[in-house]
Amino acid sequence: MIYGGDIITPILMGxxxxxxxxxxxxxxxxxxxxxxxxxxxxxxFVVMGxxxxxxxxxxxxxxxxxxxxxxxxxxxxxxxxIQKYLMGRAFAIASxxxxxxxxxxxxxxxxxxxxxxxxLSRALNTPYSHMSFHIGERQFPVSYLxxxxxxxxxxxxxxxxxxxxxxxxxxxxxxxxxxxAQLMGxxxxxxxxxxxxxxxxxxxxAGVFLGMTFPFTPTSGIxxxxxxxxxxxxxxxxxxLGTFIGGIILGVVQTIGGYLFGPASQMLxxxxxxxxxxxxxxxxxxxx
Amino acid sequence: MHxxxxxxxxxxxxxxxxxxxFQALWDVSIxxxxxxxxxxxxxxxxxxxxxxxTISGLLHPARGRxxxxxxxxxxxxxxxIVSLGITQVPEGRCIFPxxxxxxxxxxxxxxxxxxxxxxxxxxxxFEHFPKLKERQKQVAxxxxxxxxxxLAIGRGLMSDPKLMLIDEMSLGLAPIVIDEIFKALKSIKxxxxxxxxxxxxxxxxxxxxxxxxxxxxxxxxxxxxxEELREExxxxxxxxxxxxxxx
Amino acid sequence: MVIALCVTVALAIMPLVGVPxxxxxxxxxxxxxxxxxxxxxxxxxxxxxxxxxQPAFLGLAGYAMTIGTWLxxxxxxxxxxxxxxxxxxxxxxxxxxxxxxxxxxAIGTLVxxxxxxxxxxxxxxxxxxxxxxxxxxxxxxxxxLSPHVVYWLSIFVGVGSLFLVKGILRSKLGLGLSAIRxxxxxxxxxxxxxxRLKLYVFIIxxxxxxxxxxxxxxxxxxxxxxxxxxxxxxxxxxxxxxIGGIRTVEGPVVGTVVVVFLYFLLARYAGYSLLIQGxxxxxxxxxxxxxxxxxxxxxxxxxxxxxxxx
Numbered sequence: 001m002i003y004g005g006d007i008i009t010p011i012l013m014g015x016x017x018x019x020x021x022x023x024x025x026x027x028x029x030x031x032x033x034x035x036x037x038x039x040x041x042x043x044x045f046v047v048m049g050x051x052x053x054x055x056x057x058x059x060x061x062x063x064x065x066x067x068x069x070x071x072x073x074x075x076x077x078x079x080x081x082i083q084k085y086l087m088g089r090a091f092a093i094a095s096x097x098x099x100x101x102x103x104x105x106x107x108x109x110x111x112x113x114x115x116x117x118x119x120l121s122r123a124l125n126t127p128y129s130h131m132s133f134h135i136g137e138r139q140f141p142v143s144y145l146x147x148x149x150x151x152x153x154x155x156x157x158x159x160x161x162x163x164x165x166x167x168x169x170x171x172x173x174x175x176x177x178x179x180x181a182q183l184m185g186x187x188x189x190x191x192x193x194x195x196x197x198x199x200x201x202x203x204x205x206a207g208v209f210l211g212m213t214f215p216f217t218p219t220s221g222i223x224x225x226x227x228x229x230x231x232x233x234x235x236x237x238x239x240x241l242g243t244f245i246g247g248i249i250l251g252v253v254q255t256i257g258g259y260l261f262g263p264a265s266q267m268l269x270x271x272x273x274x275x276x277x278x279x280x281x282x283x284x285x286x287x288x
Numbered sequence: 289m290h291x292x293x294x295x296x297x298x299x300x301x302x303x304x305x306x307x308x309x310f311q312a313l314w315d316v317s318i319x320x321x322x323x324x325x326x327x328x329x330x331x332x333x334x335x336x337x338x339x340x341x342t343i344s345g346l347l348h349p350a351r352g353r354x355x356x357x358x359x360x361x362x363x364x365x366x367x368x369i370v371s372l373g374i375t376q377v378p379e380g381r382c383i384f385p386x387x388x389x390x391x392x393x394x395x396x397x398x399x400x401x402x403x404x405x406x407x408x409x410x411x412x413x414f415e416h417f418p419k420l421k422e423r424q425k426q427v428a429x430x431x432x433x434x435x436x437x438x439l440a441i442g443r444g445l446m447s448d449p450k451l452m453l454i455d456e457m458s459l460g461l462a463p464i465v466i467d468e469i470f471k472a473l474k475s476i477k478x479x480x481x482x483x484x485x486x487x488x489x490x491x492x493x494x495x496x497x498x499x500x501x502x503x504x505x506x507x508x509x510x511x512x513x514x515e516e517l518r519e520e521x522x523x524x525x526x527x528x529x530x531x532x533x534x535x
Numbered sequence: 536m537v538i539a540l541c542v543t544v545a546l547a548i549m550p551l552v553g554v555p556x557x558x559x560x561x562x563x564x565x566x567x568x569x570x571x572x573x574x575x576x577x578x579x580x581x582x583x584x585x586x587x588x589q590p591a592f593l594g595l596a597g598y599a600m601t602i603g604t605w606l607x608x609x610x611x612x613x614x615x616x617x618x619x620x621x622x623x624x625x626x627x628x629x630x631x632x633x634x635x636x637x638x639x640x641a642i643g644t645l646v647x648x649x650x651x652x653x654x655x656x657x658x659x660x661x662x663x664x665x666x667x668x669x670x671x672x673x674x675x676x677x678x679x680l681s682p683h684v685v686y687w688l689s690i691f692v693g694v695g696s697l698f699l700v701k702g703i704l705r706s707k708l709g710l711g712l713s714a715i716r717x718x719x720x721x722x723x724x725x726x727x728x729x730x731r732l733k734l735y736v737f738i739i740x741x742x743x744x745x746x747x748x749x750x751x752x753x754x755x756x757x758x759x760x761x762x763x764x765x766x767x768x769x770x771x772x773x774x775x776x777x778i779g780g781i782r783t784v785e786g787p788v789v790g791t792v793v794v795v796f797l798y799f800l801l802a803r804y805a806g807y808s809l810l811i812q813g814x815x816x817x818x819x820x821x822x823x824x825x826x827x828x829x830x831x832x833x834x835x836x837x838x839x840x841x842x843x844x845x
Binding site for chain 1: 585630631632634635638639641642643645646647649650653654656657766770773774777806807809810812813814816817820821824
């Protein structure tokens with residue numbers, strides 16, 4: 001990482017990194033908002049997105065961002081069926097079962113990755129992701145800029161989608177009051193499926209940008225889940241804009257932590273802030 | 289006997305409905321005739337809301353059947369029932385609080401053919417409830433209680449219903465507001481929509497509706513035209529005697 | 536009861552009669568996991584506290600004991616002290632995490648071991664910085680400690696935790712817990728101090744988990760932050776409890792047998808073992824939310840065995 005002498009550089013990097021964190025957290029936030037489920041497998045879905053990008057790049061030479069054309073439909077369909085055949089049925093049994101199922105899925109994905117890809121750390125290296133650009137005299141990696149742009153675009157798209165399309169409004173309605181949504185003729189089972197599928201798509205996109213920014217391993221999912229959760233704690237669940245702001249705050253906290261205490265401890269500050277916020281305003285930061 | 293034609297629109301035959309192991313409805317039979325304004329009267333735990341939820345498909349009867357325009361709907365899911373033309377306006381302020389007024393109305397047209405008639409229906413809703421037009425950009429939770437109730441009814445109208453089920457609309461509202469809502473319901477009925485509404489306010493209900501069913505402990509205790517019911521001794525004693533507490 | 540006692544005694548004399556060392560290792564792991572799974576069952580199953588910070592307890596206790604041996608505190612005193620420190624830590628974090636309920640509690644506790652890992656990665660309380668960040672500690676002064684003793688300690692904590700769970704469930708505390716589980720609001724309005732009961736369970740589980748942790752590290756001989764404050768522990772406990780049957784006394788026993796047996800069977804393919812456990816977990820949840828015990832309870836043969844065991 002390129003840390004300049006002053007604190008402005010880490011702040012700018014943190015803001016850009018925050019775009020990536022928001023991208024990772026959007027899907028978690030969406031699924032929680034709609035189904036009240038903390039999807040413990042979300043981090044692994046993100047890593048899955050990274051590995052799909054990696055596979056396409058290594059085997060067919062497809063640029064990872066271009067590869068999204070293939071991975072997005074795959075993740076969408078997968079998400080829909082996971083919701084329909086696993087989560088949907090689990091919700092009918094008892095409220096804690098979906099959490100455990102999500103945990104099981106996380107375990108399955110992690111170890112499948114381990115078997116297919118070995119525990120070695122991988123990265124999505126493209127010609128442009130290692131280039132750098134300048135703001136004034138400061139130099140930043142292009143991948144960070146891409147993270148930020150992608151974060152904003154996906155956040156704006158999801159906001160538009162949830163407010164302006166019938167399906168998006170149905171998802172919003174189902175998250176606010178399931179019973180009444182059903183009375184409006186909304187097939188909540190199917191809407192949940194689409195919501196989960198969209199969360200998976202956002203994970204696929206996040207995975208690609210993540211892979212261009214940081215190396216990843218089969219067990220990276222847990223750290224990304226923690227980051228996503230921290231983002232959502234800070235920003236408030238369900239709100240796409242809030243999640244984005246939460247991501248930026250978290251990114252800045254992390255890079256300032258790294259600047260002040262060295263790179264090894266940068267996440268410590270994040271964890272402590274998450275715990276403190278949870279202790280001070282647990283419900284408040286979750287929206288209602 | 290009555291001026292409207294007697295075509296039965298919704299026919300509920302001998303249904304038993306359970307909440308888990310608790311039986312909420314016992315052998316209930318009800319007929320709703322096309323074009324009428326029918327009331328369902330009863331105390332809090334009498335099973336009125338359960339009955340509406342069963343018609344809407346949120347609950348399914350353990351025994352008996354429900355037929356809507358000749359189709360058995362007793363096993364259907366809520367979204368299928370809405371697209372057949374039955375809409376429920378749920379009790380209280382069950383609007384989507386964080387959405388705007390206009391979004392609440394638009395979501396009402398989610399099902400089936402109603403989407404194509406969205407603009408047309410929106411115009412109708414604003415005719416019935418001009419206040420909603422003024423406030424369409426407002427977030428729904430900022431509306432007054434009466435306005436929220438109007439929004440809920442308007443949202444129901446957006447699904448282009450043939451039959452509207454309205455649950456406890458007057459709960460907690462000022463008499464003036466209730467007047468306004470009943471006036472709107474009358475004009476909705478005039479447009480050919482059948483209305484089945486649930487009320488605790490017995491006196492008022494017997495003025496507004498044409499026929500009524502009285503539910504007690506999950507069973508139909510009495511039914512008939514409202515003129516007949518007003519003369520019924522039992523009704524007088526049970527409801528008008530304690531009317532002060534009821535409202 | 537008699538059968539259970541015979542099985543325990545038989546397992547206890549195994550290392551003396553020349554049973555292969557690898558078997559002993561798996562039995563040792565079984566009892567360690569069993570103790571921790573029992574505590575997790577007490578939390579998640581009986582008290583509604585889906586705690587994901589168990590690695591914090593076992594790690595803190597382990598670290599306390601290890602660092603103690605560097606300061607010439609004997610290992611056995613370190614075990615007790617470490618367990619108590621784990622209990623104290625539970626008390627300390629309870630003021631933050633107990634404000635959270637349900638899923639929030641789960642995620643709030645998930646962050647705790649992550650933070651501790653960072654701390655122990657950077658902080659070297661004794662021995663200087665000669666090994667650099669993230670290095671572990673050897674446990675000192677256990678050179679003449681017989682491995683048999685460590686093995687017996689594991690049996691002690693495993694079997695003891697079973698009795699503890701049974702005892703707690705029969706006690707006033709257990710009655711209060713079941714009242715809370717049925718209806719938290721009703722229990723609290725009828726004078727049960729919900730917060731205090733849950734806190735007791737949290738602290739007890741921290742102490743016992745910590746104690747089992749110290750035994751594990753006695754066996755291992757060293758401790759380091761990455762594997763200690765690791766979500767793998769949580770996974771193992773959750774798998775053992777849930778596959779066996781959460782909210783049943785015998786569930787963790789059955790589940791731990793399955794988990795350890797899978798480790799044994801697939802020792803050379805670590806990834807496959809966890810993959811299979813994940814599939815079993817998802818499958819069992821959909822078939823029977825009460826795990827294998829839930830399935831077994833449908834058969835009469837099982838009933839008769841359980842009755843005899845009691």
